[in-house]
Amino acid sequence: MVMFTVYVLLPILQSIRISLYDWDGLGAMRWVGFGNYAELLSDDAFYVSLKNNLLWLALYLLAIPFGLATALFLNQTVFGIRLYKSLFFFPFVISQVVVGLIFTWFYAPDFGLLSALIKTLTGADIAVLADERFVTFGIIAAGLWPQAAYCMILYLTGLNTLNPEQVEAARMDGARGLAMLWHIVLPQLRPATFIALVVTVIGALRSFDLVSIMTAGGPYGSSRVLSYYMFEQALSEYGFRMGYGAAIAVVLFAIMMIFISLFLVRLLSRERGA
Structure with missing residues (x-):
């Protein structure tokens, strides 16, 4: 509890506090109240990042x-x-850095395997990471590769703990294929599914490393996500706006908590019903 308080709870509270100030990280802190949040409402880059995060969330669940x-x-x-x-x-x-590099080479327009395949089929050259229409989808596809592997591990563990008596009874009743999967296997995999959902949602919302490695938010900021935009504002050449970056972090944290809370409420209601 002490470690959790010092390294999790206090930094969260400190971030919320910093978001109420205009601060460059070194000089005096100037109180602005909810000024940083008001600025977010008129920031086009923030809305692009938020839209990309929602796209990440929707497609990342395919893992x-x-x-x-x-x-x-x-x-x-x-x-x-x-x-x-x-x-x-x-x-x-x-x-994740290696994953990002692998997919950067995979998408490369001059020697990438995907680009060569597209050119063979369509005769057109498509630079996935340099095209605003495709860049976010390309990065999400790179993220799905290791995330699906993680979900696979969770489900393999769950499959090894299935109740053999229920499986055998279902077979004696004639359950096969999809019927066995839907009525017997999936209900017993609910704990694994819950963990996979939570981890996947968190991974989709904090998706920083792949964006940083593959595009650095480009082209023209079209592949930014909230975590990367927070880094740009707080810790890069944009001016070390720690307060504004903290406000973005608080918004991201709030979105993450909403989704995780919904999953927890649904899980607890199911357990109470059972």
């Missing part, structure tokens, strides 16, 4: 069904399954 499908496949007893598990587990253990 959960991808992870479940992969876990169901890897839960089979077939020849070479350990090799398959290692290959699917690999994206989770490598750094």
Whole structure:
């Protein structure tokens, strides 16, 4: 509790406090109240970042069904399954920086595999990371690769704890395929699904490292997310606006808490009903 208070609760409260000041991080702090939040309401870059975060959130949730499908496949007893598990587990253990570099090369218009494939099929050159229409989708696709691997690990753990008596009883009643999955397997995987949801939502909302590595918010700020915009305002050449950056952080924290609270309320209501 002491560690949690010192390294989590106090920094959160300090960020909220700083967001009420105009401060460059070194000089005197000037009280502005909710001035930073009022400025956010008229900041076009903030709305672009918020829109991209919502897009991240919507598409990043695809990692959960991808992870479940992969876990169901890897839960089979077939020849070479350990090799398959290692290959699917690999994206989770490598750094996000490495993932960003791999996909940057993958999208590269001069030698990238995806660009070569698109040119072969359509005859057109598309620079994914330099096109405002596609750049955010390209970064999200890079993030889905390791995130789906993480969800896969959660579901593999859950599949190993299934109640064999329920599974056997369902088989005796004739349950097969999708019926078995929907009525027997998925209800027992609810704890894994809850953890996957929370971790995926947090990952989507804080998506900083891939944006920083792959585009640095470009082109023309079109791939910014709230966490990267916070960094730009608070700790980069934009002027060290610590108060304004803290206000962005508080908004991001509030959005994250809303989603996690909804998941927690739903989980508790289900447990009470059970």
